Amino acid sequence: MRKKLFFSFTAIVVIVAVTLAGIKIDRVHKARQCGILLAFDDYGAENWENCFDLFDKYNVKVTFFINAEEPTDFCYKAIERGHEIAYHTKNHVRLTEVSQEEVYQQAIAPIEVFREHGIELTTFAYPYGAYNEQLNEQLLQHYNVLRGAYAYQLAGKHEMRHGFVESLSIDNINYESEEMFRKQIDTVLDDLDNSVGGVAGLYSHAISEGAWCVSQERLEYIFQKAQEKGIQFYTYRELQEN
Numbered sequence: 001m002r003k004k005l006f007f008s009f010t011a012i013v014v015i016v017a018v019t020l021a022g023i024k025i026d027r028v029h030k031a032r033q034c035g036i037l038l039a040f041d042d043y044g045a046e047n048w049e050n051c052f053d054l055f056d057k058y059n060v061k062v063t064f065f066i067n068a069e070e071p072t073d074f075c076y077k078a079i080e081r082g083h084e085i086a087y088h089t090k091n092h093v094r095l096t097e098v099s100q101e102e103v104y105q106q107a108i109a110p111i112e113v114f115r116e117h118g119i120e121l122t123t124f125a126y127p128y129g130a131y132n133e134q135l136n137e138q139l140l141q142h143y144n145v146l147r148g149a150y151a152y153q154l155a156g157k158h159e160m161r162h163g164f165v166e167s168l169s170i171d172n173i174n175y176e177s178e179e180m181f182r183k184q185i186d187t188v189l190d191d192l193d194n195s196v197g198g199v200a201g202l203y204s205h206a207i208s209e210g211a212w213c214v215s216q217e218r219l220e221y222i223f224q225k226a227q228e229k230g231i232q233f234y235t236y237r238e239l240q241e242n
């Protein structure tokens with residue numbers, strides 16, 4: 001009897017040890033996993049919704065930085081599919097050129113409106129990428145992460161928890177040729193691949209052939225290459241919660 005008890009005790013110890021080791025390996029793996037923060041700005045509900053299946057095909061989660069006074073049906077659908085709804089002001093105003101009251105109405109007051117409708121806004125992108133230190137200070141009292149729009153920045157995941165981060169535009173207009181686009185994407189993916197737990201933000205608007213859009217073909221190039229390299233896609237929120 002005593003022997004039996006001893007064996008079951010040993011078995012439990014072994015099981016617990018293996019489980020804890022498993023959790024630790026999983027944690028280390030997660031911390032080292034690099035990723036892309038893909039975002040779409042402004043408001044293109046129908047266009048974006050049409051791409052939900054494409055995102056699912058590659059297991060891609062994205063962040064939509066929207067201009068809206070209150071949540072729309074699109075917001076709930078996007079959240080249900082695992083994407084993030086983030087904010088981009090009510091009317092796409094350049095915050096560096098408006099009054100304090102307007103900053104409040106455009107970027108801060110809507111947080112409560114969305115909250116009342118069940119959506120927590122924790123990430124904000126500056127329209128036209130226009131920001132200054134004073135705005136950062138003010139908005140960081142209400143949002144966790146503020147996103148710019150003018151540069152490629154390779155960051156650590158911890159930098160995505162609080163503060164200002166840059167993001168690279170993948171709008172068609174910035175790349176004269178397919179070759180130029182692919183070269184830029186390859187650089188970003190190689191940098192991520194060589195990093196330990198690095199993340200980089202990419203953004204566009206609608207998914208189409210227009211100048212301030214990204215073509216589906218280009219988007220799929222990113223998805224396929226990222227998949228080959230085992231690079232993950234995160235929403236900004238996901239990294240704030242980790």
Ligand SMILES: [Zn+2]
Pocket residue numbers: 041042088092126127128
């Ligand atoms: Zn915008």
